[in-house]
Amino acid sequence: MAIVAQSSKTRRIRRATLAWIVGLLFFYPIFWLVLTSFKTDADAVKPEHLLFFTPTLENYLNMTENYDYWRFATNSIITSVFATIFALAVGIPCAYAMAFNPSRATKDVLMWMLSTKMLPAAAVLYPMTFLTKSLGLFDTHFMIIVVLMLINLPIVIWMLFTYFKEIPKEIIEAGQMDGVNTWGEIKEILIPLAWGGIASTALLCFIFCWNEAYWTVRLTTTDAATLSKLIEGNRAPEGLFFGRLSAVSAAAVGPIVVLGWFCQKQLVQGLTFGAVK
Amino acid sequence: MSLKSALFGATALSVLATGSFAAELTIAIVNNGHMINMQKVAKAYTDETGVKLNWVSLEEGVLREQVTSDTATGGGQYDIINIGMQEAPIWGAAGWIEPLEFGADYDADDILPAIRAGLSHEGTMYAAPFYGESSMVMYRKDLMDAAGASIADNDSWDNIKAAAAAVHDPDNGVYGACLRGKPGWGDNMAFITTMVNSFGGAWFDADFKPTIDSDEWRAAINFYVDLLGNYGPPGSEGNSFNEILALYNEGKCGMWIDATIAASFLEVDGVAYAQSPNAGNPVGANWLWAWAMAVPAGSPNAEESKKFIEWATSKDYVQAVANHPEFGWGSVPTGQRASTYMFDEFKSVAGFAEAEMAAINSAAPQATDLKPYVGVQFAAIPEFPEVGSAVAQEMAAALSGAKSVDDALAASQAAAAAIMKEAGY
Numbered sequence: 001m002a003i004v005a006q007s008s009k010t011r012r013i014r015r016a017t018l019a020w021i022v023g024l025l026f027f028y029p030i031f032w033l034v035l036t037s038f039k040t041d042a043d044a045v046k047p048e049h050l051l052f053f054t055p056t057l058e059n060y061l062n063m064t065e066n067y068d069y070w071r072f073a074t075n076s077i078i079t080s081v082f083a084t085i086f087a088l089a090v091g092i093p094c095a096y097a098m099a100f101n102p103s104r105a106t107k108d109v110l111m112w113m114l115s116t117k118m119l120p121a122a123a124v125l126y127p128m129t130f131l132t133k134s135l136g137l138f139d140t141h142f143m144i145i146v147v148l149m150l151i152n153l154p155i156v157i158w159m160l161f162t163y164f165k166e167i168p169k170e171i172i173e174a175g176q177m178d179g180v181n182t183w184g185e186i187k188e189i190l191i192p193l194a195w196g197g198i199a200s201t202a203l204l205c206f207i208f209c210w211n212e213a214y215w216t217v218r219l220t221t222t223d224a225a226t227l228s229k230l231i232e233g234n235r236a237p238e239g240l241f242f243g244r245l246s247a248v249s250a251a252a253v254g255p256i257v258v259l260g261w262f263c264q265k266q267l268v269q270g271l272t273f274g275a276v277k
Numbered sequence: 278m279s280l281k282s283a284l285f286g287a288t289a290l291s292v293l294a295t296g297s298f299a300a301e302l303t304i305a306i307v308n309n310g311h312m313i314n315m316q317k318v319a320k321a322y323t324d325e326t327g328v329k330l331n332w333v334s335l336e337e338g339v340l341r342e343q344v345t346s347d348t349a350t351g352g353g354q355y356d357i358i359n360i361g362m363q364e365a366p367i368w369g370a371a372g373w374i375e376p377l378e379f380g381a382d383y384d385a386d387d388i389l390p391a392i393r394a395g396l397s398h399e400g401t402m403y404a405a406p407f408y409g410e411s412s413m414v415m416y417r418k419d420l421m422d423a424a425g426a427s428i429a430d431n432d433s434w435d436n437i438k439a440a441a442a443a444v445h446d447p448d449n450g451v452y453g454a455c456l457r458g459k460p461g462w463g464d465n466m467a468f469i470t471t472m473v474n475s476f477g478g479a480w481f482d483a484d485f486k487p488t489i490d491s492d493e494w495r496a497a498i499n500f501y502v503d504l505l506g507n508y509g510p511p512g513s514e515g516n517s518f519n520e521i522l523a524l525y526n527e528g529k530c531g532m533w534i535d536a537t538i539a540a541s542f543l544e545v546d547g548v549a550y551a552q553s554p555n556a557g558n559p560v561g562a563n564w565l566w567a568w569a570m571a572v573p574a575g576s577p578n579a580e581e582s583k584k585f586i587e588w589a590t591s592k593d594y595v596q597a598v599a600n601h602p603e604f605g606w607g608s609v610p611t612g613q614r615a616s617t618y619m620f621d622e623f624k625s626v627a628g629f630a631e632a633e634m635a636a637i638n639s640a641a642p643q644a645t646d647l648k649p650y651v652g653v654q655f656a657a658i659p660e661f662p663e664v665g666s667a668v669a670q671e672m673a674a675a676l677s678g679a680k681s682v683d684d685a686l687a688a689s690q691a692a693a694a695a696i697m698k699e700a701g702y
Binding site for chain 2: 067217221225241
């Protein structure tokens with residue numbers, strides 16, 4: 001018995017060590033980013049100053065004074081929040097219909113939705129640019145919200161569909177027997193029952209919207225430009241401005257890292273499509 | 278919140294955010310040290326004129342993409358745009374950007390002649406330079422002296438290779454020559470084109486048929502692959518300006534042939550400068566580039582934009598940077614105006630000034646019998662970025678050893694020929 005217990009303890013220690021190594025490996029880029037953001041551009045590229053240096057807030061002051069960080073951050077919040085709300089507003093009824101009233105085409109429709117994610121974004125860059133310009137929607141919050149909502153809609157519907165499938169159909173049917181209409185079924189029965197799944201989906205959708213960098217860089221100028229554009233604008237082909245770039249990047253990923261930290265459980269549930277309870 | 282009110286809220290925010298007022302200019306800029314400084318210095322311009330300036334800083338590739346689509350469609354997304362020498366004459370000829378004519382105080386003749394010519398079409402300037410550069414050799418004289426080697430102005434490529442071999446000491450982390458290898462028409466091809474020029478080669482013949490399978494190209498690329506393969510740092514096919522700058526400042530490069538602007542970023546001791554080497558043909562051995570400000574033809578604020586450009590590229594601006602409490606003479610725009618190089622204050626902080634000016638003045642962008650197009654390290658034709666990018670991939674493949682030089686040249690020739698044929702040449 002003692003040997004079995006010891007072997008089990010050794011296994012646990014090994015697993016814990018491995019988990020720590022993997023965790024530190026994944027955390028290192030964030031650690032490096034934050035550390036570099038407190039270095040001058042000159043110190044940032046010197047290996048001897050990797051860990052030991054005189055910290056400075058110069059990069060953060062520069063970011064707020066010269067790059068109007070708060071305008072970009074506000075735009076990121078507005079576009080990500082509304083895109084997530086609209087994606088859920090469309091996705092919940094859609095997933096409800098497919099989960100509780102499936103037809104022979106439901107699987108094909110789901111696959112078709114997912115296939116839209118396979119289209120390289122660059123293939124439709126120019127049509128999108130011309131379209132948004134001709135409609136007068138270039139560099140508007142509305143356009144970015146619509147684009148973010150549409151590119152995340154397939155994944156939102158897929159996730160919600162998976163969660164809704166776990167709810168016994170009988171519960172919905174019981175509601176129907178009691179005379180509840182479709183909107184009532186969604187509002188009074190489905191949403192309260194699938195609240196955890198919906199929250200996970202919303203969280204993931206928000207993160208994807210926040211991190212989106214292809215369209216938010218290309219379909220904006222100043223008014224609707226998000227933090228992705230701020231980061232993009234700090235890349236320099238001639239000059240090593242790593243301190244500056246790190247400060248901008250840290251300030252851009254910071255809010256989402258904090259959000260993810262507080263919602264770890266929901267996030268893991270969302271990423272595993274509900275497989276981990 | 279109901280769906281209706283959420284939609285209303287988003288629309289209202291969008292409307293509020295897109296509101297604008299008269300004296301406001303939106304400027305698309307490349308993220309370059311001089312442009313970053315300009316954002317601070319230009320606060321004085323706003324204070325004096327009341328013109329609000331919105332700076333949109335973009336990575337070079339994204340800037341080109343956005344500015345090209347905006348200008349080509351007359352979108353009016355930007356009032357002022359940063360463009361380079363490749364675009365300025367083409368866009369000027371196409372009527373996509375406004376001609377720039379300034380008052381006598383501006384002293385357009387003070388702009389370095391090669392730079393001004395490269396930003397003009399049929400004698401009319403279409404973009405005003407805020408910074409210009411050529412290329413030169415930046416070598417570690419201390420290492421060369423210790424190894425008994427030397428590098429002269431306009432040296433031969435053979436001597437460059439001998440000097441690289443002399444200081445090459447990979448066991449101690451020193452590589453003889455650091456050169457661009459990362460694929461891109463503005464990356465590895467900028468350097469490779471000057472090298473091919475110096476071997477007597479060119480991109481196209483008089484009928485604009487690609488000549489990449491010529492003996493001159495073959496000799497140049499074999500030399501490039503041999504030099505960098507034997508005396509360059511490992512993974513050179515991933516190195517461009519920034520990567521090599523980092524290596525150089527870590528003391529890992531015996532020499533570096535690249536943009537003159539690099540000299541202002543070098544932090545190691547014992548650096549000396551020399552004019553670019555050649556293999557018998559000095560014409561086109563050193564490149565010429567400028568980032569400049571232009572006004573898209575669709576801009577509703579064209580006059581106000583021109584006034585700002587006149588100020589931002591003037592002698593007064595150079596003084597404003599020199600006198601700015603955060604900057605000084607070490608930060609003034611270089612490669613732009615001859616008068617800047619006459620200030621002792623500038624020369625005392627810029628040890629590279631003389632070599633840089635000599636390189637810019639000797640650059641030869643004009644079309645010749647050998648090279649029937651304008652441009653040194655590029656051809657000022659709309660198709661060049663596509664041709665250059667395709668060939669850049671092949672050159673990187675040759676450098677990494679994924680392809681032989683002959684195969685890479687053959688594939689380059691085929692790709693370039695197909696692009697040019699499709700374009701109607």
